[in-house]
Amino acid sequence: MFFSLKFNRMETIGFIGTGNLGYPIAENILKAGYKLKVYNRTASKAKPLEALGAELVDSPQAAASKGGIVMSLVADDRAVEAINTDALLAALGEGGIHVSMSTISPDGARKMAEKCKAAGVHYVAAPVFARPDAAANKVGNAVISGDAGAKERIKPLLSAGFAKNIFDLGEDPGHANVLKLIGNFMIAASIELMSEAFTLAEKNGLEVKTVYEMLTSTLFASPIFRNYGGMILERQFAGNPSFDAALGLKDINLVLQTGRNTLTPLPMADLVHSRLTTVLAQGVKDADWLALATGAMKDAGLKI
């Protein structure tokens, strides 16, 4: 029994995409005892993982092994398409799994899953709810959908990589992405909401920190309001983004696109879309998506 566990742990996993979020996840998986073949478009970003035993490879398909698991975490639909190639699927082969952790469109996920299926490969959608520090500390949340057996097989990897909790959304590979988009929409809207609330407080002469403490210790005592509210107070809008404003805008675009495809009007999503567009249009350097909070402040004449 112990031997078998040990053996599974030594399984070689392919890992594609060591950006802000992918890097700490790959690091955690290595530290958990898995072997890792890592591909990143910009190889230098993955380089430090070699010291932890990772093998760097020069193509996505070189990270795959027959019947094995490849995890990917990249920017958008197009980037996942560029990974999920015939070459990759041939290298994975029958019984292989592509764990797609990127935040992409539900329809894109379904298309990718169809392509995998034709090659005998399972596609599991497993987008990541975590900023890089939360992923590093394994207190993130995973939402997964896809083939039941494949999901069972990859759960230990998600736990090893970043996830405190794993929520199973069923078989439809698009569903995990819908929930991920809903979550990001709700975070963005909460940032806008706190920004308007704090601005109203400040313009009425209240101490904003007291308002923040009252609300986030009672009615709104949740991680999102507590953490993002604190970052708004600290004005952590740019400089060292842990989630790029451009990626945030990409996600809100996906939310609106998902709404359009299903005839769902989303006025709050329209509003945060406008805020994020403004951040990018104004050319704020190294903007975090939290910078959407500056919109309500600037509108009201506050100094940022």
Place this chain on the structure above:
Amino acid sequence: MFFSLKFNRMETIGFIGTGNLGYPIAENILKAGYKLKVYNRTASKAKPLEALGAELVDSPQAAASKGGIVMSLVADDRAVEAINTDALLAALGEGGIHVSMSTISPDGARKMAEKCKAAGVHYVAAPVFARPDAAANKVGNAVISGDAGAKERIKPLLSAGFAKNIFDLGEDPGHANVLKLIGNFMIAASIELMSEAFTLAEKNGLEVKTVYEMLTSTLFASPIFRNYGGMILERQFAGNPSFDAALGLKDINLVLQTGRNTLTPLPMADLVHSRLTTVLAQGVKDADWLALATGAMKDAGLKI
């Protein structure tokens, strides 16, 4: 020492306004051992409190005693003005306190406080964060502002009546009301946000309950998202409102008015204002303000 404590507990308090929220607070204060003189415009609503020892009186000023405390909880600025009369202030006299628990405009509170001051009476703003059931269970939150000594004197009454926590916003009698309005604005916006999110989930074929469970057990694990989200799932929009849609609209009007007075654009408040206006315009019978959640659902063609 014990005798003195006992004596204070037996102090007679005036209580004005035994509506949905006022009634359980008056009941709690009576049960804590205080004597109560109760005035309500519609006397029949206060009648059951007699069985608990309350004395019903036929005017606001008849509830007051020299140097004593009168608590009031009524619908709006005009109703507080109708209570805070020369007759009431004369009956309270030097050292008396008017504890105003109603959700009113910050400027209205300041005006009321000025009038009190001229009569030697302290005005303490102490709006209530609690729906009736939370008040009954004394798990509500109080935010208070006004004279320091008066605030200390009335804190035990707020704890006895409804408050688990009391947050002190300083001396400006308007500030507690600003925070109360901000809180109600944030609740209303959160209802709209969850409604849009759940609608997007439903239209994409996800099980909404799973979405609700995932979000409110992790990122949005706060009382507001948990409780109101659950009520949205249960479609508790009308029939037995614990917070009337009309009162909710009144509060959002005050939020917008407070924004206008301080040049603070609040697009999310504009949106929930529009939603609540629609609920009232459509003549939903006995609508709770939670019914604002029906807007996004109906817009997307969902059956309520």
